[in-house]
Amino acid sequence: MNTNVSIDEVDIKILGLLMKNANMPYTEIGKKINVSGGTVHVRMAKMEEAGIVTGSQIIIDHTKLGWDISAFLGIYLDKSSLYEEVALQLKRIPEVVSINYTTGIYSIFAKIVCRDTVHLREVLHDKIQKVQGIQRTETFISLEESLNRPIPLY
Numbered sequence: 001m002n003t004n005v006s007i008d009e010v011d012i013k014i015l016g017l018l019m020k021n022a023n024m025p026y027t028e029i030g031k032k033i034n035v036s037g038g039t040v041h042v043r044m045a046k047m048e049e050a051g052i053v054t055g056s057q058i059i060i061d062h063t064k065l066g067w068d069i070s071a072f073l074g075i076y077l078d079k080s081s082l083y084e085e086v087a088l089q090l091k092r093i094p095e096v097v098s099i100n101y102t103t104g105i106y107s108i109f110a111k112i113v114c115r116d117t118v119h120l121r122e123v124l125h126d127k128i129q130k131v132q133g134i135q136r137t138e139t140f141i142s143l144e145e146s147l148n149r150p151i152p153l154y
Contacts, residue, residue, distance in 0.1 A: 005046060005047070005049075005050035005052070007047065007052065010033060010035060010039075010043065011043055011046075011047060012153045013032075013033045014029055014033065014040055014043055014044065015047070015052075015053070015153055016153050017029050017032060017033070018056070019150045019153070022056040022057065022058075025037070026038075026040040026041050026044070027040075062113055066115055067113050067114065067115050068114075068115065068116055069113065069114040069115070069116060069117060069119070069120050069141060070111065070112070070113050070141070070142040070145065071111070071112050071113075071114070071120060071139050071140060071141045071142060072109060072110070072111055072112075072139070072140040072142065073108075073109070073110045073111075073112060073124075073128065073137050073138070073139055073140075074105070074106035074108075074109055074137065074138040074140070075106055075107060075108035075109070075110060075128075075134055075137050076105075076106060076107060076134070076135040076136050076137070077107040077108065077133055077134060077135060078133050078134075078135050079133070080107055082133035083101050083107060083108065085132070085133055086107075086108065086131055086132075086133040086134060087099050087101070087108070089131045089132065089133075090108075090110060090128075090131060093112075093123065093127045093128065095112045095113055095114055095119075095123045095127070096110055096111070096112050096128075097111050097112065097113050098110060098111040106138075112128075120139075120141075124137070124139065
């Protein structure tokens with residue numbers, strides 16, 4: 001992976017358009033920013049090689065699929081040095097959708113998504129609390145997500 005790559009205004013425009021619609025064809029992007037589709041392809045390959053772009057994703061409204069509970073977990077570890085091992089164990093739990101190593105009172109702040117409160121209890125009791133190295137957790141149920149967006153590229 002080449003980490004010493006510089007990006008310019010054209011790259012920023014490409015990324016901005018793809019952040020709004022990851023399915024936009026390279027030819028359409030090229031037309032919008034006055035370059036060829038081939039140029040967009042080459043520049044995307046360069047940014048992927050550099051690790052700037054690591055993939056694309058489809059965004060699903062999990063509530064419409066019956067997963068109605070989002071919760072954040074403040075996780076206290078037995079020792080901070082256990083972070084990598086605990087994170088590895090948490091990654092094996094499908095309901096855990098993000099893991100963050102943090103400063104402050106928690107060592108880890110994680111987000112989980114569950115079908116309902118019964119499922120949430122099962123995940124907390126039968127999976128999270130059994131992870132070696134976790135001392136205790138605090139759970140914060142999200143009542144509504146009002147915003148989830150990428151950073152502005154300008």
